[in-house]
Amino acid sequence: MNAMLPYLGALLLAAVVVITWAARLWPARPAPVASVRPDAPEMWLACHTTRCAHMTMRHDPTPAGLVCRGCGAVNGGAA
Numbered sequence: 001m002n003a004m005l006p007y008l009g010a011l012l013l014a015a016v017v018v019i020t021w022a023a024r025l026w027p028a029r030p031a032p033v034a035s036v037r038p039d040a041p042e043m044w045l046a047c048h049t050t051r052c053a054h055m056t057m058r059h060d061p062t063p064a065g066l067v068c069r070g071c072g073a074v075n076g077g078a079a
């Protein structure tokens, strides 16, 4: 059994790689935007969620705050 441990570790690593790769391909849920003020310009802010990976994303101002178009997270104060 001990001789199989490196192979089991490699198999586990390959499984993790395949699962995370498949998760990245999974389509993102549409952002739950409650209401966007039509007169407010979109804002580009850094989004620090795992999905947006610290990239600068478009944000829509809503009464709840600035909602990321990439992942739906609320970043920033209430509008």
Ligand SMILES: [Zn+2]
Residues within 6 Å of the ligand: 047, 048, 049, 051, 052, 057, 068, 069, 070, 071, 072, 073
């Ligand atoms: Zn985001």
